[in-house]
Amino acid sequence: MDQQGYRALRLRMAGAIVAFSLIPLCVLGSFIYSRFSMTYAEKIEGGLRIIVGNKRTAIDMFLEERIAQLRNLAMTNDLDRMGDKEFLSRVFDVIQSGSKSFIDLGVIDQDGSHVAYVGPYELGDVNYSGEAWFNEAMLRGVHVSNVFMGFRNFPHIIIAVTRREGDHTWILRATIDSEVFDSLVRSVQLGLGGDAFLVGADGRLQTTARFNGPVLTPVPAPVDQLFSGERIQNLTLGGQKVLAGLAWLNHAPWLLVVTEDPGEAMSPLLRTQSMVIGLVLGGLAVIVTGALLVTRATTAKIMRADQEKAALDASLVQSGKMAALGKLAAGIAHEVNNPLTLIRESAGWIKDLLTDEDPESMVNYDEIAEVVDKIEHHVDRAKTVTHRMLGFARRMEPVHEKVDLGAVAEQTIAFLETEANYRCIEILRKLDPNLPVIHSDTAQIQQVLLNILENAIDAVDRDGCIEVTTGKGKDGFVWLSVVDSGPGIPPEIRDKLYDPFMTTKPPGEGTGLGLSIAYSIVGKLGGTIGMESEPGHGAKFTVRLPVGQA
């Protein structure tokens, strides 16, 4: 797999982890939020319902008291008494001492004219027979008016009660400053943005609202709906959506409206919302970070495993190749050995026969003897070649044996010397003759040395020298170093020196496996491999191998 493949794998893994963690996280977050908002809305509505109910009762009670007060007066005194201005004035003083909300008090005859009047206005000669409230009061016996400006020219309401004495009817009418309702309602104007007001059946404000204008301003309250008890409803007031508690009064045709400041009421909810979002985002950040870290570590591990596998595969292929080569070499060597023996024996026989001859009488005696010697000499040469080939074949089998590192180095150098000579590269040997025999695997060591030496020859290329040195360390290790006079190894590739498929040779010429295989073999044999290089001054590879058991 290439780098892109690993990146894709990493992204896929991270994506899966994030997706699968995010789904429950979001579900949980939205569930918590919805439950909370539901509960919270219920709580707010409940609170509003209680406030509206209580306030409605309070206002109703106020109105009821006033009506009862007037009715008591009207029922206990006849028109003659009430028509007496002095008496009325006294009564008014008594009433006003109990409640300042009474502005004036009047007794009106059934024709609409004032019989008596006590109050700050000069209304003695006003006739009410044309007023709506007068007719209403005459008809129903009790009347509570909407707020109006009237003759007095300031907002007030009228409470009128009718007394029937025989066939004569008169009305006791009191004016109440509507300010009193303002103060009654104002106490439930909640928080910074809450409002509370009364709305008449005509849709006009009966009290000064906090945000919706002064008294008598029309407001878009749902006055067309009639209902008993309290109702919670979303209203749009002054262009803003608010949660409103509504209740109709019993003693006046007024709708009590209490609104919550939407921002204030819902601010805990908004806080929760932002907290939930924050938590989800925080969780997301943690999950993403975790996923990235985990997947990076995992892909790194996979990458390493793949590389190790590639190196292993390569080394298996390599050793398979070497084994096949070894068999071939052994076959050839064996087949060549027999004719060599024959040649040698033949030469030997000629030598034997020459001893019978008289050197003096035989013309070419010396020449023949010399040639026979040469034949023997060259058979010996051929013998070393076949023996080396057989030795090479034998070493393909994995073994644990006594290894003379110096001899192995000598043999390996001999393999490559022809090639080196051809390129005018001199291989110098500085082999320690007193090197202890180590317990290891000759074939594997030879493979390592072969790879390093081949690299050294390739690095030098032409006209240079390679120095092979062996020695004994103090720590139960022997070492072998190969120093070449090549261009050295640039610092940027030193980290990747032992990576599989790392090569500086042109494509197709190097497998990039030599040092990788060497590294893994040396590791398996319990040794180490190290490199020192100064660019321009060649490279030095040192292999250290344990001596092993004696």
Added chain:
Amino acid sequence: METTRVLIVDDEKDFLDLFMKRMVRRNLDVHAVTSGPEALEYLAANEVDVVVLDVKMPGMDGIETLREIKKRHPHLEVIMLTGHGSVDSGLKGMSLGAYDYVMKPFTIDDLLERIQKARERVDINRGKAR
């Protein structure tokens, strides 16, 4: 000392001829055969001191022949001729009772020396047997 009687077993005729000529010249009583069964046949009929046995032969190979010889003629000493550069087959022969092994191509004097030593050993074996 009596002449050492040597039986050489090798499948290569040319080699046998040369070997015989050279050994006879060195005053050895040499007989040559070209296969394991022939060798066993000859040994059954003739008195021999040392057998020089090629490891690699068609049919019955050297190791097999060696096993058979050692079974039938335990006092004989056998020198293995190995074409395998490896010491393995030689060592295997040794473990089966061969006296020594020589790698091809060999020098005649080296082989001669080993044959003489084997002969001494045979004398000792016979002395004990007697």
